[in-house]
Amino acid sequence: MEKIVGQSILDSLETQFAAFEKRLNGQSKSAVHAVRKEAFNILMGTGFPGPKNEAYKYTNFTRAIEKNFELKDANADFSLNETQVNGTQIADLDAHKIVFLNGHYSSELSDKIEVEGLKIESLEAELKANSELAQKNFGSKANFTDDAFVALNTAFSQHGVTIEIADKAVIEKPIVLYFIGDSSNAKLSYHIRNIVVAGKFSKATIIEKFDTIGAHKSFTTSVNEVSVDESAHLRFFKIENDTTEAYHISNIHVNQEANSNFKAFTFSLNGAMIRNNLNVKLQAEGIETYMNGLYLLDGKTHVDNHTIADHMMPNCYSNELYKGIMDDSSKGVFNGKIFVRADAQKTNAFQSNKNILLSDSATVNTKPQLEIWADDVSCSHGCTTGQLDMDALFYLQARGIQKDKARAILLKAFASDVLETVENKAIKEYLTTIIKKRLEI
Template sequence: MEKIAGQSILNSLETQFEAFEKGLNGQSQSAAHAVRKEAFTSLMNSGFPGPKSEEYKFTNFTKAVEKNFELNAANADFGLSNTQVSGTQIQGLDAHKIVFLNGVYSSDLSDNIQVEGLKVESLAEGFKSNSALSQENFGTKAKFAEDAFVALNTAFSQHGVTIEIADKAVIEKPIVLYFIGDSSKAELSYHIRNIVVAGKFSQATIIEKFDTVGEHKSFTTSVNEISVSESAHLRFFKIENDTEQAYHISNIHASQGANSNFKVFTFSLNGAMIRNNLNVKLQAEGIETYMNGLYLLDGKTHVDNHTVADHMMPNCYSNELYKGIMDGSSKGVFNGKIFVRPDAQKTNAFQSNKNILISDRATVNTKPQLEIWADDVSCSHGCTTGQLDMDALFYLRARGIPRDKALAILLKAFANDVLETVENEAIKEYLAAIIETRLEK
């Protein structure tokens, strides 16, 4: 019998799942837990992706987890100071704040949000009260049978948040989700599940940010299931600027209704190993989808972006721009897929991935894909990988600018195409400051 990939992880998880079930009490009979059990059974039968898995060909996350984590010990108590907690937050951002400590919702640090048209609830409370939003949307978009790490997250889903934006509601301030971990005493691992439903003609911005404080390793997974209803406008930010000991897998699965507008921003700035899966289904006519990403890597950081824009109906538009700057021994991976289904006539879909390698030791693997089953479409995709323009560098140095400063100027200009798509000035300034500090080292 062929050995299942990640068997040592599965052995640890079996004990964990038994303990997890015992702690659910009455919730163990809920519809949500039935989904959890199905996901866990699927995971135990299929295992984790092995080295021959096409989807994880350049990112062996299974091996990384086996090598670096025991996954059989409870997380240590959260012990960070208020100063350490506040240091993880975006300064100058006027937002509705929701805080999780070691994966658990903190009512003390979170805002008491009382805004007309906005309902925010911790997922744990939603499961406990058997709320319609959590029960009806849990597991509907992120399919556990299609990815082992989605199955892992689904099986252990208990913490996260549900966000419901009413029809025609315009939420002026961003909703920011801070996930703060304490790995100062031992390794840390937890799983987050968020459910977002943006009603018809609504408008909102959501930010998800993970931070870990401490010298031990951390392993986190997050799954976002997002519904963007008819004519809704939703902005979603994923900011990853964690420690060099942080391993993180993100899954964003979204569906869009007619004439909706969805913009997703993914900024990967630091960590040990990061995998970002972004899957958007354009399910009606008149949809606009924007997928923008920037990965700025150094040291041994490994970041893998896998994206899917699935055009299912006619008269829709998608535009994707991902840029990468790699230094040290870092590694970047980009795999972008555009599907144009037979009914998706008059589709306009564009994809671009551009990379700059600063170091001879840095590498990138990029694979744009375009699959079209319709004939009346306008689509393009492409990728470039290279070094900085030496003529431009010479031009700057000839005007008395030191080499390091000249390099930083050129790299900031390269990254600016993505940064300029950020509409919120506080978020843009926060990201620009991080990028500038990194590039001017």
């Protein structure tokens, strides 16, 4: 019998899941927990992805977890002070703020949100109430049979938020989710599940940000299951600027309905190992989807972006732009897939991945993919990897600009295509400040 990959992790999880079920009391008989149990059983039967798994070929998260973590429940004790917590937040951002400490919702630090057309609840409260929202959406989009880490999150997650945006509601201020971890005394691991439902003709912006404070390693997973109803407009930001000891797996699964507009922004700026899965289904006509990503890496940071734009119906548009700058011994991975199903005539789908390597030891593995089963479409994809344009660098130096300054100017110009897609001024300034500092402008 072939050995299951990650068996040592599974042995530990089996004991933890039994203890987890005992703590649930009446919830153990709920519809949501039935989904949890199914996910856990599949995980125990299939194990974690090994080095031969194509989807994780360049990102061996299983080995990283085996080496560094026991995946115990996060300790609810939180020792960070107010100054440390405030330091994780985006300056000058006027937003509805939701704060989690070590994975647990903090009512004291979160805003009391009373906005017409907006309902935000902790996932824990929704699960305890066995609400219709939780039953309908938990596990409905993030397929745990396809990915062991989605199964892990599905089996163990009980914290996060549910966000309901009513039909025709326009939420002027962004909704920002701060997940703050304290690894100052021990290693940290926890799992987050968010459910987002944007009603017909609604408009909103959501920001998800993970931060860990402390010298010990951390491992977090987040799964977002997002419904974008007819003619709704939703912006979703993922900002990753954690410590060099942070390991994070993100899954954003989105279903779009007719004439809806969804824009995703993924900024990966620091961490030990990061995996971002973004999966969007365009399942009606007239949909627009935008995927924008920037990864600015140095040291030994490893970032892997996997994206899917699944065109299922006619007359839809998707545009994807990911750019990467790799320095030192950092590593980038990009795998972007566009599917155009047989019914998806008149599809317009475009994908571009561009990378700059600043050192001989930095690497990137990029694999754009396009699968088309329709005949009346306009699609393109491509990738480039190289170094800075030496002619442009020489041109700037010839005009009296020092080499380091000229180099930084060119790199900022390279990243600006993605930054310019950010509409919110405070978010753009926050990201620009980090990038300028990193590029030493």
